Structure formats: structure tokens, C-alpha cells
Amino acid sequence: xxxxxxxxxxxxxxxxxxxxxxxxxxxxxxxxxxxxxxxxxxxxxxxxxxxxxxxxxxxxxxxxxxxxxxxxxxxxxxxxxxxxxxxxxxxxxxxxxxxxxxxxxxxxxxxxxxxxxxxxxxxxxxxxxxxxxxxxxxxxxxxxxxxxxxxxxxxxxxxxxxxxxxxxxxxxxxxxxxxxxxxxxxxxxxxxxxxxxxxxxxxxxxxxxxxxxxxxxxxxxxxxxxxxxxxxxxxxxxxxxxxxxxxxxxxxxxxxxxxxxxxxxxxxxx
Numbered sequence: 001x002x003x004x005x006x007x008x009x010x011x012x013x014x015x016x017x018x019x020x021x022x023x024x025x026x027x028x029x030x031x032x033x034x035x036x037x038x039x040x041x042x043x044x045x046x047x048x049x050x051x052x053x054x055x056x057x058x059x060x061x062x063x064x065x066x067x068x069x070x071x072x073x074x075x076x077x078x079x080x081x082x083x084x085x086x087x088x089x090x091x092x093x094x095x096x097x098x099x100x101x102x103x104x105x106x107x108x109x110x111x112x113x114x115x116x117x118x119x120x121x122x123x124x125x126x127x128x129x130x131x132x133x134x135x136x137x138x139x140x141x142x143x144x145x146x147x148x149x150x151x152x153x154x155x156x157x158x159x160x161x162x163x164x165x166x167x168x169x170x171x172x173x174x175x176x177x178x179x180x181x182x183x184x185x186x187x188x189x190x191x192x193x194x195x196x197x198x199x200x201x202x203x204x205x206x207x208x209x210x211x212x213x214x215x216x217x218x219x220x221x222x223x224x225x226x227x228x229x230x231x232x233x234x235x236x237x238x239x240x241x242x243x244x245x246x247x248x249x250x251x252x253x254x255x256x257x258x259x260x261x262x263x264x265x266x267x268x269x270x
Contacts, residue, residue, distance in 0.1 A: 001225040009225065009232055010218070017169065017239045022247040023176045028254040033181040035188025039127060041257045042189060046124050048144045048253060050134040053117050055148035057083060062156030063163050069227070072160065075220065081105040085115035098205055102212050119202035126197045143252020150245030154238060161231065164224050165238035171217040173246055179207035 001009065031037075037045075060083065064076035082088060087099020089108040094101045097114045112118060121131060137145065154166035183203045190198045224230070 001230055006222055006225050009230070012232065012236065013239070016236050017243070018172060020240060020243040020247070022243050022250060023173055026178055026181075026250055028250040028257070029178045029181040029185075031254070031257070032185040035185040035192065037185070037189060037257065038260070039193065041260050043124075043127050043129055044256055044260055045253060046120065046127065046129060047134060047139050048141060048249075048256070050117070050120055050124070051137060051140040051144050052148060052249065053120055054135040055137070056151060059148075059151040059156040062152065063167065066156070066158050066160050066163060068160045071223075078105050081108075083116050085112055085118070086110045087114055094208070095205070098201075101208055116202065116206075119199070119205065123199045123202050126195050141252050141256060143248050143255070146252075147245045147249035150242065150248075154242045154245070161228075161234065162238045164221075165235045166242040168217060168221050169239035169242040170246070171213060173243060174206075175210045175213055175217065179203060179210055183207050 032045075057080065060076060060080045064073055064080060067073035067076055078088075082105055086105045087095075087097070087108045087110075088101065088103035088105060090100030090103025092100055097111050099108055099114070113122075117135060121134065124130070124134060133139070137148070140148065151166075151170075155163055155170060157163045157166065183200060186198070186200050186203055190196075190200065
């Protein structure tokens with residue numbers, strides 16, 4: 001695909017994919033950012049997000065295994081290794097444990113405590129959630145399971161063109177600002193509930209990371225399109241299917257928080 005064709009494809013993606021409801025009108029995060037949720041709603045959210053966080057590792061591993069070039073394989077390794085605790089090595093060290101916001105895992109330092117799931121685990125402790133209560137598929141709602149299974153089906157697809165479309169969609173969803181909305185909500189909740197020990201690093205670090213990833217996502221897509229013939233219709237379809245799965249996740253969280261708000265006695269697994 002030459003530069004002119006890619007520019008036209010890029011405009012099509014803006015028109016047909018990046019206006020997806022989960023990117024422009026997330027039903028849950030618009031509510032969450034106000035920080036008016038209860039402790040039970042906070043716990044319920046962390047349980048579901050912990051399942052997604054763990055299940056994402058399987059999808060990322062499959063994407064790495066199914067890569068068609070050494071560059072694609074290494075790009076997937078960058079994400080996977082960072083998820084499990086290898087900090088990016090860059091020109092600046094933005095956090096003592098987590099490493100740099102930009103750079104490469106090549107030559108980076110591993111810390112158990114830098115694993116993204118461990119960040120989430122430390123955050124959950126003041127809310128009386130521990131490892132046996134987090135991250136397992138058995139704790140997921142049907143909506144969360146659907147999203148995780150769609151990650152495996154699309155993001156981890158054996159056909160790398162499908163995986164690339166899903167990955168591109170996920171990265172654009174992540175860069176659309178929902179992390180900032182979550183951080184804003186957690187900060188308000190932390191102050192209102194007087195929880196000084198509530199460590200927000202999982203969400204605040206992801207928010208900072210995504211600020212650096214938006215242009216990188218487009219650069220990766222340009223490289224992908226430069227090296228092969230791309231079925232644009234299939235790419236648009238697969239990207240939208242992945243975002244449909246993401247929307248199911250957030251819609252499920254929105255429905256769950258409404259049930260918990262109406263009936264505080266409901267359990268976090270409802």
C-alpha cells in the first residue's frame with residue numbers, strides 16, 4: 001500500500017471505526033469519572049478488571065506466537081514482558097520500579113512488583129480484596145467473559161491480519177481517554193472515602209503510558225500496510241468486532257453498578 005492509499009485508508013478508519021460508541025461514548029466511564037460510586041461498586045469493578053488484566057496475557061502471548069515477522073514478534077514481546085514486570089528502558093526513568101514511559105524492554109529491569117497485575121493487587125488491598133478473590137475466570141460476569149473470549153478469538157487470532165486489526169482497535173480504545181476518566185473517579189473516591197493507602201498506580205501509570213502510544217499505533221499500522229496487501233473491508237470488520245467486544249465489557253459493568261446501586265446487599269459476583 002503506497003502513501004496515498006494509506007492516507008485514504010486512514011480516513012476510512014476514522015470514519016468507520018474510530019467513531020465506535022465504546023470510544024466516543026463509553027457508558028460506564030462517563031459515570032465513573034464523577035467518583036460517586038460506593039465501596040461495593042468499586043470492589044465489583046476491580047474484580048472484573050482484574051479478570052480482564054490476567055486474561056489479556058493469554059491473548060498477547062497468542063499474538064506473539066502468531067507473528068509473521070521478527071519485528072511483529074518483538075513488538076508483541078514488548079507488551080507482554082512489560083505486563084509481567086519488565087520496565088521499558090528509555091532516556092529517562094519515569095518511575096523507580098516501573099521504568100520509562102517510552103523505550104524498549106531490551107535491557108530493561110524486571111521487578112515482580114512492577115507487574116501490572118501486582119499493581120492492581122496492591123490497590124485492591126485497602127478494599128479488602130486479596131489474590132484469591134481476583135483475576136480468575138470464575139469471578140467474571142458473562143459480559144467480562146465475552147470480552148476476554150473475543151480477545152482470544154480476534155486479538156490472538158492465528159490469522160495475523162485479524163490480530164493486527166484487533167490490536168489496532170484495542171490500542172485506539174486505550175488511547176481514547178478512558179484511563180484518565182478512571183483516574184479522575186478513583187481520586188475523588190479516595191478522598192471521599194478517606195483511603196490514603198489506596199494506591200492508584202495501576203490506573204495512573206496506564207493513563208501516562210497511553211499518552212505516548214497514540215502515534216506509535218498509527219506508525220505500526222503504516223508499517224503493517226506497507227509490507228503486505230491489506231483487505232481493507234476485512235480490517236474494518238475485524239476492528240469493529242473487537243470494539244463490539246470491548247463495549248460488551250463496559251456495558252456489563254454499567255449494568256452491574258446499577259444493580260449494586262439499587263440493591264447494596266447484592267454480592268460483587270452478581
